[in-house]
Amino acid sequence: MSIFSRMRDGRAKNSLAGSAWRFNLGASIAGKPVTERTAMQMTAVYACVRILAESIAGLPLHLYQYKGNGKEKAIDHPLYVLLHDEPNPEMTSFVFREALMSHLLLWGNAYAQVIRNGKGEVTALYPLLPNRMTVDRDEHGRLYYRYQRGSDEATGNSPAKRETVVLMPSDVLHIPGLGFDGLVGYSPIAMSKNAIGLAMAAEEYGSKFFANGAAPAGVLETPTLIKDVSKLRDSWNEAYGGSRNAGKVAILEQGVTFKPISMSPQDSQLIETRKYQLDEIARIFRIPPHMIGDLEKATFSNIENQSREFVTYTLGPWMARWEQGLNRALLLPSEKGRLYVKFNVDGLLRGDYKSRMEGYSIGIQNGFMSPNDVRALEEWDLIPAEKGGDTYMVNGNMLPLEMAGAYAQPSASIGGSGNGSDNAPSDDGRKENQNERKPLLELGRQSE
Numbered sequence: 001m002s003i004f005s006r007m008r009d010g011r012a013k014n015s016l017a018g019s020a021w022r023f024n025l026g027a028s029i030a031g032k033p034v035t036e037r038t039a040m041q042m043t044a045v046y047a048c049v050r051i052l053a054e055s056i057a058g059l060p061l062h063l064y065q066y067k068g069n070g071k072e073k074a075i076d077h078p079l080y081v082l083l084h085d086e087p088n089p090e091m092t093s094f095v096f097r098e099a100l101m102s103h104l105l106l107w108g109n110a111y112a113q114v115i116r117n118g119k120g121e122v123t124a125l126y127p128l129l130p131n132r133m134t135v136d137r138d139e140h141g142r143l144y145y146r147y148q149r150g151s152d153e154a155t156g157n158s159p160a161k162r163e164t165v166v167l168m169p170s171d172v173l174h175i176p177g178l179g180f181d182g183l184v185g186y187s188p189i190a191m192s193k194n195a196i197g198l199a200m201a202a203e204e205y206g207s208k209f210f211a212n213g214a215a216p217a218g219v220l221e222t223p224t225l226i227k228d229v230s231k232l233r234d235s236w237n238e239a240y241g242g243s244r245n246a247g248k249v250a251i252l253e254q255g256v257t258f259k260p261i262s263m264s265p266q267d268s269q270l271i272e273t274r275k276y277q278l279d280e281i282a283r284i285f286r287i288p289p290h291m292i293g294d295l296e297k298a299t300f301s302n303i304e305n306q307s308r309e310f311v312t313y314t315l316g317p318w319m320a321r322w323e324q325g326l327n328r329a330l331l332l333p334s335e336k337g338r339l340y341v342k343f344n345v346d347g348l349l350r351g352d353y354k355s356r357m358e359g360y361s362i363g364i365q366n367g368f369m370s371p372n373d374v375r376a377l378e379e380w381d382l383i384p385a386e387k388g389g390d391t392y393m394v395n396g397n398m399l400p401l402e403m404a405g406a407y408a409q410p411s412a413s414i415g416g417s418g419n420g421s422d423n424a425p426s427d428d429g430r431k432e433n434q435n436e437r438k439p440l441l442e443l444g445r446q447s448e
């Protein structure tokens with residue numbers, strides 16, 4: 001059951017105005033109108049939004065429960081399937097999270113309707129458009145959400161039909177972005193409209209430059225008086241204007257000369273402006289430039305570090321917003337503190353094959369990983385337990401402090417005969433360390 005069949009109708013009485021600070025969209029200083037939709041026509045904005053939305057949507061999202069001294073996936077909980085696989089019958093978890101993350105990046109807020117059963121358990125999640133949502137407080141200071149549902153476009157002579165519905169906080173999953181009041185985030189597009197508008201103006205200028213045949217505008221001069229000036233101009237544009245006519249040789253008659261009056265793209269630094277705006281937009285979304293195709297400052301030695309910084313400093317805060325928002329809105333009061341939602345970023349931090357194998361080797365030698373732990377991370381077949389697949393081992397040279405003297409090799413006393421002594425070394429001058437590479441459980445029994 002979706003929003004179109006379950007939301008509470010009507011308006012709340014004596015509602016207060018939303019407390020979020022509103023930043024206006026519209027015309028930028030460069031003269032270009034900037035909205036969430038027009039901004040997406042910029043390739044840099046589209047690339048940044050797509051990278052972040054697909055990254056959040058592609059990460060494994062699990063519901064965990066505390067058990068004993070550790071944790072395990074709560075795969076039997078109904079919420080696990082909703083978050084990991086299918087939040088509603090119409091979309092997958094990837095599509096759902098991708099849509100909400102794009103809303104969060106463009107409008108600064110992500111909303112979804114929460115469908116519950118009679119027990120209060122979540123049975124479905126449906127995305128809501130942020131530009132139709134208003135967050136208000138009633139006369140008692142309690143939050144509520146007003147949503148405008150209906151068609152965006154008018155049909156025939158009839159205006160677009162809109163219906164206002166009211167949702168309680170328990171019926172809404174709200175993930176806000178950066179905001180002044182902590183309740184509603186403000187749009188990154190509105191905050192950066194001048195930077196985006198300048199990039200749009202530079203792109204339009206470059207497009208018109210090539211539409212004019214990649215030649216600067218100018219004037220046609222003639223020593224004689226011409227009665228129909230527009231006819232001469234139109235014939236000139238038809239013959240030599242546009243990219244399809246680029247490279248044609250102009251033929252001028254009756255003393256007509258062409259005099260350019262505009263600066264070339266190099267003189268106006270068009271290319272440099274467009275490159276700088278590319279970095280500016282990447283800076284807005286905190287995206288490494290190499291991820292949106294700017295490889296000017298990327299090298300083989302720093303791309304891996306930049307990718308790790310992307311996970312830590314870019315995806316990390318967004319994942320925290322998602323995890324805490326999901327925990328707050330979807331878990332019942334009795335489940336909070338016992339269950340929690342968590343992204344798995346191990347796949348993004350794997351590193352190259354050699355580094356992974358070296359890390360696994362350190363884990364096995366120091367006893368905090370077993371061979372099957374490694375094989376599970378690499379998605380290999382597991383080794384049977386009876387063959388040591390689940391055995392945790394430590395290097396024999398690493399012993400608890402109280403066992404440091406248990407396996408010491410006392411040397412022969414100075415001046416002693418050394419014959420027949422129980423402490424005499426073996427024939428090869430060494431005594432094998434019997435504690436080498438033994439299971440942890442066996443070492444524990446020896447320490448007792």
